[in-house]
Amino acid sequence: MTVPPSHAAAIEFDHVSFALNGRPLLRDLSFSVQPGETMVLLGRSGSGKTTALKLVNRLLLATTGEVRVNGQPTTAWDPIRLRRSVGYVIQDGGLFPHFTVERNIALVPRIENWPQDRVTARVHELLDTVGLSRDLAARYPSQLSGGQRQRVGVARALAADPPILILDEAFGALDPITRSEMQKEFHALQHRLRKAVIFVTHDLREALLLADRILLLEAGGVIVNLPAAEFSRSDNALVRAYVEAFAGSPQPQ
Amino acid sequence: MNFWQFMVNNRQQVFDLTLEHITLAGVATLLAALVGIPLGILITRVPKLSKAVLGGANIIQTIPSLALFGFLLPAPWIGERAGRLAILALALYALLPLIRNTYAGIQNVDPAVVEAGRAMGLTDKQLLFQVELPLASGVIVAGVRIAMVVSIGLATIAAAIGAGGLGEFIFRGLAMVNNQVILAGAIPAALLALFADFVLGRLERRLGTLPQRS
Numbered sequence: 001m002t003v004p005p006s007h008a009a010a011i012e013f014d015h016v017s018f019a020l021n022g023r024p025l026l027r028d029l030s031f032s033v034q035p036g037e038t039m040v041l042l043g044r045s046g047s048g049k050t051t052a053l054k055l056v057n058r059l060l061l062a063t064t065g066e067v068r069v070n071g072q073p074t075t076a077w078d079p080i081r082l083r084r085s086v087g088y089v090i091q092d093g094g095l096f097p098h099f100t101v102e103r104n105i106a107l108v109p110r111i112e113n114w115p116q117d118r119v120t121a122r123v124h125e126l127l128d129t130v131g132l133s134r135d136l137a138a139r140y141p142s143q144l145s146g147g148q149r150q151r152v153g154v155a156r157a158l159a160a161d162p163p164i165l166i167l168d169e170a171f172g173a174l175d176p177i178t179r180s181e182m183q184k185e186f187h188a189l190q191h192r193l194r195k196a197v198i199f200v201t202h203d204l205r206e207a208l209l210l211a212d213r214i215l216l217l218e219a220g221g222v223i224v225n226l227p228a229a230e231f232s233r234s235d236n237a238l239v240r241a242y243v244e245a246f247a248g249s250p251q252p253q
Numbered sequence: 254m255n256f257w258q259f260m261v262n263n264r265q266q267v268f269d270l271t272l273e274h275i276t277l278a279g280v281a282t283l284l285a286a287l288v289g290i291p292l293g294i295l296i297t298r299v300p301k302l303s304k305a306v307l308g309g310a311n312i313i314q315t316i317p318s319l320a321l322f323g324f325l326l327p328a329p330w331i332g333e334r335a336g337r338l339a340i341l342a343l344a345l346y347a348l349l350p351l352i353r354n355t356y357a358g359i360q361n362v363d364p365a366v367v368e369a370g371r372a373m374g375l376t377d378k379q380l381l382f383q384v385e386l387p388l389a390s391g392v393i394v395a396g397v398r399i400a401m402v403v404s405i406g407l408a409t410i411a412a413a414i415g416a417g418g419l420g421e422f423i424f425r426g427l428a429m430v431n432n433q434v435i436l437a438g439a440i441p442a443a444l445l446a447l448f449a450d451f452v453l454g455r456l457e458r459r460l461g462t463l464p465q466r467s
Contacts (some may be wrong), residue, residue, distance in 0.1 A: 094369030
């Protein structure tokens with residue numbers, strides 16, 4: 001095992017392709033995410049965004065090329081260790097319906113055998129972080145609103161303080177007002193926590209709000225990879241199509 | 254002599270046979286659960302085996318029960334004692350609902366929840382014991398319930414090979430053409446089945462329903 005150089009990117013895709021049953025889903029994908037940076041993978045359904053995300057925590061393995069996390073190829077990581085150091089947030093939280101909020105959030109600390117008092121303190125701290133009342137700790141996911149469930153999902157991903165966060169359409173199941181709230185809060189949270197973040201979405205406005213860089217995917221290939229500030233000015237045809245599709249709808253305020 | 258008089262006069266024997274009946278059906282269901290639930294888990298992990306295992310358990314169910322007792326008679330150790338033989342036969346019948354429900358219960362756990370668990374870094378074992386089995390427990394208990402009720406019913410036939418249980422009264426009543434005696438076996442057996450159904454049904458509902466919005 002090689003010692004990762006100190007300047008290593010948190011996440012690095014190096015000419016990564018992925019095929020399932022001979023059908024290519026990702027083609028020659030290369031990008032990197034630095035600590036503290038938020039990379040948004042933007043694209044429509046079926047463009048390969050979620051597939052790319054699953055390569056990060058080794059739910060999938062690249063067919064060719066290499067995905068490196070903290071400088072080390074995911075193939076060289078113990079998958080369990082890797083996944084516990086990558087916080088994962090999915091649509092509607094993906095919470096365990098038979099666990100209380102407290103147990104859901106404490107999932108990784110518990111399996112990592114943290115002492116009980118440290119687990120409890122951490123759960124309380126995280127409930128504060130994501131703006132939830134501590135009174136909710138004993139509730140079950142079915143007893144929460146969609147926004148609350150999503151907050152618990154974020155708290156669970158942050159529980160063991162992983163250096164990397166990956167979010168898959170994390171706010172996609174929420175009503176527009178809650179969604180907008182969550183986006184702003186997440187933005188503020190990321191400003192404080194400085195994780196390396198990959199955020200998958202098909203919503204350009206969400207991408208522009210959260211991203212440091214935006215990578216536009218189409219049919220498994222990279223169309224552009226630009227700083228968020230420059231994205232809307234790109235003259236790439238697909239970017240234009242995206243921008244125009246979203247310009248048609250009024251800005252939420 | 255009416256039914257109640259018969260029951261009162263023979264209360265000791267009614268009690269003994271009921272106990273024997275519970276033992277036959279209970280031990281058989283327990284054995285079947287010890288084999289069937291792990292087998293059900295196994296075929297969710299090794300899907301290639303699922304057809305063979307479920308098919309095998311299905312075929313056992315199609316064997317007429319009296320014939321199954323007969324087939325097992327020459328088996329060493331098992332065949333020596335009627336009780337052992339009856340328990341084995343009953344357990345074989347109870348396998349199908351246990352395997353099938355364990356399999357279906359785990360298969361029906363929301364795949365998004367399982368994937369979230371895997372992505373959090375749960376090991377296969379943690380995923381099974383903390384996520385899949387708890388979420389499938391209602392369906393698995395439903396399988397135990399079916400197995401138990403079927404075993405209690407089938408155990409009446411065990412008397413035909415001298416394994417005892419409430420079937421003793423039924424077969425004796427048939428031979429004597431005496432309905433009171435038949436009922437002395439049939440009614441307690443039916444009550445046992447209803448009782449088991451009720452208790453396991455409550456457990457199943459408790460495990461199967463997640464907390465609702467308060």
